[in-house]
Amino acid sequence: MHPRSAIVLFAHGARDPEWAEPFRRIQDRVAAERPAVAVLLSFLEFMQPSLANAVEQAVHAGARDITVVPLFMAQGGHLKHDVPHLMAELRHRHPATAIRLAPAIGDVAEILEEIARWVCREHPR
Amino acid sequence: MHPRSAIVLFAHGARDPEWAEPFRRIQDRVAAERPAVAVLLSFLEFMQPSLANAVEQAVHAGARDITVVPLFMAQGGHLKHDVPHLMAELRHRHPATAIRLAPAIGDVAEILEEIARWVCREHPR
Numbered sequence: 001m002h003p004r005s006a007i008v009l010f011a012h013g014a015r016d017p018e019w020a021e022p023f024r025r026i027q028d029r030v031a032a033e034r035p036a037v038a039v040l041l042s043f044l045e046f047m048q049p050s051l052a053n054a055v056e057q058a059v060h061a062g063a064r065d066i067t068v069v070p071l072f073m074a075q076g077g078h079l080k081h082d083v084p085h086l087m088a089e090l091r092h093r094h095p096a097t098a099i100r101l102a103p104a105i106g107d108v109a110e111i112l113e114e115i116a117r118w119v120c121r122e123h124p125r
Numbered sequence: 126m127h128p129r130s131a132i133v134l135f136a137h138g139a140r141d142p143e144w145a146e147p148f149r150r151i152q153d154r155v156a157a158e159r160p161a162v163a164v165l166l167s168f169l170e171f172m173q174p175s176l177a178n179a180v181e182q183a184v185h186a187g188a189r190d191i192t193v194v195p196l197f198m199a200q201g202g203h204l205k206h207d208v209p210h211l212m213a214e215l216r217h218r219h220p221a222t223a224i225r226l227a228p229a230i231g232d233v234a235e236i237l238e239e240i241a242r243w244v245c246r247e248h249p250r
Contacts, residue, residue: 016202016205019200019201021200026237030244030245067248074136074144074145076139076143112151112154114235114239115196117235120159122227123130
């Protein structure tokens, strides 16, 4: 497959390999929904591949259009400082590829709404 | 108000005060949905109150039934090791209060589904 576009999910990473499972489930779900798009999962620390390696892999596979989606609940030091720096580097290294950055999960009203509904379900009336 | 039950949301915390905003939005949404329940937000590190302080506050306000909801994307070291230890301490300190622990966000199919739908919306076809 030579996908013309790619989605690179970007999660924090952790020492425990099980930590990545929900992110792999999101990756599978997105890949099923978008069969013509390469859907990769990458990590900031502790796990591989890095964001840079995943983007490189997507570019080599033929992607000319990449969306990086940070799967972080909220905008903290990582998203505010590390990610803009990483994005600048990626754009510099791959000038022929359009690399877009999605917002954080915590900026998406529908997701916060779904989380709030679940919290209510978890607590008996 | 003397709520008989409480929901204590539990997030990681960060140095940047803005980081807590999505969690406060979830707190507000849950509080609006459950006006008879005390809805508190607590943190593992960097931010106040701690989980122990928030539970103490709920117990002192009259709650006899508390659900602790960890707002962590996935089960890593914090949820697997720190939280069971914190829960055991809380139950020991408040024997007359039923303290329940909800699973992590990443274990909830509806939330992963909503995140996957959003990822697809973020990437142009």
